[in-house]
Amino acid sequence: MKLRLGYLALPLLTAAAxxxxxxxxxxxxxxxTKNQTNPYFQTVRVGADVAAKALNAKTLQYIPTKPDSIxxxxxxxEDVVVKKPSAIVFIPVDYKAMVPGVEKINDAKIPVVxxxxxxxxxxxxxxxxxxxxxxxxxxxxxxxxxxxxxGNIVIIEGVKGSLTNVDRxxxxxxxxxxxxxxxxxxxxxxxxxxxxxxxxxxxxxxSNSQIDGVLAANDAMAVGAIEALDGANRKAQVxxxxxxxxxxxxxxxxxxxxxxxxxxxxxxxxxxxxxxRNLREQPVVAEIVLKPTVITKDNFGPFDVPLEQxxxxxxxxxxxxxxx
Amino acid sequence: xxxxxxxxxxxPRSFLSQDAIQVFYRLLAALLICAVLAVLSDSFLxxxxxxxxxxxxxxxxxxxxxxxxxxxTAGLDLSVGANVALSACLAGTVIHQTGxxxxxxxxxxxxxxxxxxxxxxxxxxxxxxxxxxxxxxxWVLNGxxxxxxxxxxxxxxxxxxRQIGSGYLFGLPIPVYLLVVFLAIGTLFAQRTIWGQEIYAxxxxxxxxxxxxIPVVRxxxxxxxxxxxxxxxxxxxxxxRLNSAEADIGESLTLPAIAAVxxxxxxxxxxxxxxxxxxxxxxxxxxxxxGMNLLSVSANWQPxxxxxxxxxxxxxxxxxxRRTQ
Numbered sequence: 001m002k003l004r005l006g007y008l009a010l011p012l013l014t015a016a017a018x019x020x021x022x023x024x025x026x027x028x029x030x031x032x033t034k035n036q037t038n039p040y041f042q043t044v045r046v047g048a049d050v051a052a053k054a055l056n057a058k059t060l061q062y063i064p065t066k067p068d069s070i071x072x073x074x075x076x077x078e079d080v081v082v083k084k085p086s087a088i089v090f091i092p093v094d095y096k097a098m099v100p101g102v103e104k105i106n107d108a109k110i111p112v113v114x115x116x117x118x119x120x121x122x123x124x125x126x127x128x129x130x131x132x133x134x135x136x137x138x139x140x141x142x143x144x145x146x147x148x149x150x151g152n153i154v155i156i157e158g159v160k161g162s163l164t165n166v167d168r169x170x171x172x173x174x175x176x177x178x179x180x181x182x183x184x185x186x187x188x189x190x191x192x193x194x195x196x197x198x199x200x201x202x203x204x205x206x207s208n209s210q211i212d213g214v215l216a217a218n219d220a221m222a223v224g225a226i227e228a229l230d231g232a233n234r235k236a237q238v239x240x241x242x243x244x245x246x247x248x249x250x251x252x253x254x255x256x257x258x259x260x261x262x263x264x265x266x267x268x269x270x271x272x273x274x275x276x277r278n279l280r281e282q283p284v285v286a287e288i289v290l291k292p293t294v295i296t297k298d299n300f301g302p303f304d305v306p307l308e309q310x311x312x313x314x315x316x317x318x319x320x321x322x323x324x
Numbered sequence: 325x326x327x328x329x330x331x332x333x334x335x336p337r338s339f340l341s342q343d344a345i346q347v348f349y350r351l352l353a354a355l356l357i358c359a360v361l362a363v364l365s366d367s368f369l370x371x372x373x374x375x376x377x378x379x380x381x382x383x384x385x386x387x388x389x390x391x392x393x394x395x396x397t398a399g400l401d402l403s404v405g406a407n408v409a410l411s412a413c414l415a416g417t418v419i420h421q422t423g424x425x426x427x428x429x430x431x432x433x434x435x436x437x438x439x440x441x442x443x444x445x446x447x448x449x450x451x452x453x454x455x456x457x458x459x460x461x462x463w464v465l466n467g468x469x470x471x472x473x474x475x476x477x478x479x480x481x482x483x484x485x486r487q488i489g490s491g492y493l494f495g496l497p498i499p500v501y502l503l504v505v506f507l508a509i510g511t512l513f514a515q516r517t518i519w520g521q522e523i524y525a526x527x528x529x530x531x532x533x534x535x536x537x538i539p540v541v542r543x544x545x546x547x548x549x550x551x552x553x554x555x556x557x558x559x560x561x562x563x564x565r566l567n568s569a570e571a572d573i574g575e576s577l578t579l580p581a582i583a584a585v586x587x588x589x590x591x592x593x594x595x596x597x598x599x600x601x602x603x604x605x606x607x608x609x610x611x612x613x614x615g616m617n618l619l620s621v622s623a624n625w626q627p628x629x630x631x632x633x634x635x636x637x638x639x640x641x642x643x644x645x646r647r648t649q
Contacts, residue, residue: 037572042475065467067572157623188616189623193576194566199380203617206376207367220570223479227567231490246477246568 027057027086027279029272032076034093035067039244040264041091044116046307047268048089054312055276060085068093077101081108087125087275088112089268095163096120111278115271116264117163126274128288130262132164135292136171136217139239139260141178142294143213146237146257150181151212154204156190156197156225158217165192165217168241172215185211190221197221201228214238219247219259226255243295248303251295261293261303269312270321277315285322343598346589349644350604353637357608361615368618375497381610382499383561385603387581388588389510390440390554392602393547395585396514397527398594399454401548403443404555405578406465409571411436411559413469416478416569425485428563432556439465440552444545454548462574469571479568489565499561503603506554510599523547527594580609587637608637 031048033041045061052059062080064072073093080088081104088110092098095117102122105112114124144151155172158165169187176184185208190197197216205211205228214229214236216222222240229236240247243261250256267290274284295303302310313321361368387404394401411432419428439461446457491498514520522543525533534540558577563569588605590597612633616626 035572036470036475037570039475039477065463065470160623160627186617186620187623188620189626191576193573194568194570195383195562195573196576198566199613200617202376202380203373203614206370206373207365207618220477220568223568224566227490227565244477246479249479 025056025280027276028060029057029087029089029275030060030062030080030083030085031089031268031272032062032073033091034064034073036063036065037067040242040262043264043307044091044268044271047265047310047312048272049268050265050308050310051269051272051312052276055273057086057272057276059272064093070094070097073098074101077104081105081110084108084110086110086279089271089275090114090119090124091116092119111275113271113275113278115267125278126271126284126286126288128267128270128274128290130267130290130292132167132262133171135241135260135262136168136215137175138171138292138294139241139258140172140175140215142258142296143215143237143239144175144179144182147182147213149179152183152185152208152210153213153215154185154201154208154211155187156200156214156216156221157187158190158192158221160189160191168217172217182213190216190224192218192221194220194224197224198228201225202232205229205232205234211236216240218242219244219256222247222256222259223250226250243293243303248295248300251297251300252304254297258294258296261295263290263293265307265310266290266313270318273312273315273318285318287323288318288321289323290321343589343596343601346596346641346644347598347601347604349640350587350589350601350608350637353640354604354608354611357611357615361611361618365615365618368615373614373618375500377607377610377614378500378503379497380614381603381606382497382503383558383565384577384580384584384606384609385503386506386554386558386561387577388584388602388606389506389599390547390551391581392510392585392588392590392597392599393514393523394454394551395527395590395592396523396594396597397544397547398530398592399447399544399547400582400592401440401443401458401551402455402578402582403439403458403461403465404551404581405574405576406462406469407436407439407552407555407574408559408562408577409569409574410439410465410469410472411556412563412569412573413473413478413571415559416481416563419481419485419563420478423482425482428485429560432559432563433553434556436556436559437549437553440549440555441545443552444548447548448541448544462578466571466574469574473569473571475571477568477570481564481567486564486567489561489563499565502557502561506557507600507603514599519543519546524595527596529595580606583634584609587634587641589641605637608633 048059062076090112099121106123111125113126115128188200190200214225219240219242222238237257239258241260243259247259277284414435415428415432418431443458446452447454522538584605585602588601
């Protein structure tokens with residue numbers, strides 16, 4: 001009987017030891033993302049979780065229930081300032097409007113790392129982001145190269161006026177300018193919505209008998225455009241942006257030419273890593289702007305792995321990615 | 325008072341009434357837009373484009389047709405788009421899990437219908453104004469759908485199922501057949517059945533309707549359930565056309581559906597309007613977007629033009645209504 005108790009006690013003691021160990025460095029990182037609807041932010045959240053787990057910390061996710069709601073994110077900041085997490089990883093729902101929120105965090109002396117959308121103000125430990133412009137430029141260049149530097153192109157734009165869309169479309173257009181053989185037929189709004197992109201594509205096919213390439217500002221719209229092309233028995237090379245699971249599947253089956261990866265997973269990882277390193281008084285990288293990856297049929301492998309099973313960059317790799 | 329009571333218990337309306345005149349004005353507006361687009365774009369009047377417009381208008385119409393009945397009772401259903409999103413995600417899961425499109429369709433219709441019925445219960449039993457009840461429902465549905473999908477999409481459905489939204493029969497898109505069927509059912513129901521007439525009466529004056537023996541609660545439950553079920557049907561069309569379900573489709577569907585009902589001449593104050601008008605409303609909205617795509621109108625101007633068309637349509641409605649009354 002005693003013996004049995006001993007066996008029981010051993011794992012309990014070990015568990016207790018681990019708990020104290022975890023508590024010793026178990027900081028809580030509050031992660032702010034913009035919405036629950038865009039898969040991109042899901043990749044950020046999982047990246048943050050994976051990094052926190054690896055570094056023996058935990059995350060608390062803050063997501064506005066109404067997508068991209070400025071007042072909601074502001075009130076979430078107020079809540080967080082009261083709750084006092086160890087550090088914050090922050091994506092502002094609006095890079096200008098959230099500046100007062102960031103200042104509130106600064107006043108509360110909670111260290112904060114800015115990721116994805118660069119805040120227009122406030123003090124940050126680090127910035128980790130990618131570059132929408134080069135994402136648009138590189139994906140469009142890839143499409144135009146595949147088409148042999150010529151052809152009729154249409155652009156399907158995201159939400160007009162949103163920062164991501166402005167920069168991505170600017171990148172598309174600059175790639176087109178470099179390619180005199182390519183002709184831009186139309187640049188029409190799909191508002192990042194699959195249905196709207198499908199309908200826009202259906203309409204454009206009515207007035208354009210030959211469309212060779214489609215540049216869509218996100219994957220959902222790219223896939224919508226492909227559905228429209230399939231429905232009309234027409235073929236064109238299509239690219240999207242974001243590297244969603246759906247896009248990877250479409251690249252695998254040869255329906256989608258390529259998707260630009262905004263590295264949401266890496267951004268979540270690196271942002272959380274910087275926050276935790278800062279808390280533990282280890283050196284951090286002040287700024288990392290990740291190079292866009294054009295995901296194609298030749299390199300989709302690492303993106304075809306479930307997010308939870310992907311590995312975060314190591315500190316050594318992160319240092320090399322740093323631009324400042 | 326005598327006037328209103330008379331209206332509430334008046335004999336079934338003929339289609340050639342006030343409402344018919346309103347529909348006539350709307351058709352005229354739609355034709356005017358067509359004429360302008362035909363002049364500006366060579367491709368507008370092609371058969372392909374006309375079928376295109378009808379198929380695109382059908383999705384908005386399915387959502388808006390049930391909604392028309394709700395608005396006829398002086399109510400509003402703000403949850404239709406969120407209902408489409410949830411129904412689509414549930415139906416998509418069922419089709420993936422069971423491999424049976426039939427079960428998927430049943431799931432969407434039942435889920436949509438239950439949500440509608442819950443709206444009806446909130447409006448009748450709890451006496452919550454429909455605007456608030458269905459606005460609350462919108463959040464509940466969004467919350468459930470976001471949680472359920474966790475930022476993922478469900479994509480890839482059997483080819484047979486894809487036919488519903490993308491297929492053709494004798495050269496016409498299948499959604500266009502469904503459009504004709506539901507337009508006929510909706511119009512006959514509203515104009516030619518006692519229940520339909522009772523719905524108009526409830527919208528014109530709920531007190532008079534109750535006093536004249538109309539089972540107001542049951543009719544209201546019916547219209548909200550129909551609105552929800554039509555959202556379920558729309559989700560099937562959506563799913564089979566787009567080959568994909570995602571959580572964030574609701575917002576982009578609700579306001580166009582409401583706009584289609586209002587452009588179609590159904591009054592927010594209830595008792596006035598037709599399902600056919602709603603079809604014309606959906607058509608006008610689709611025509612405007614189709615035309616702007618064909619003419620390559622800059623993405624900057626498209627929301628502005630759409631907004632102006634909506635305002636103009638409703639303003640014209642008020643004007644013609646005053647004149648004919």
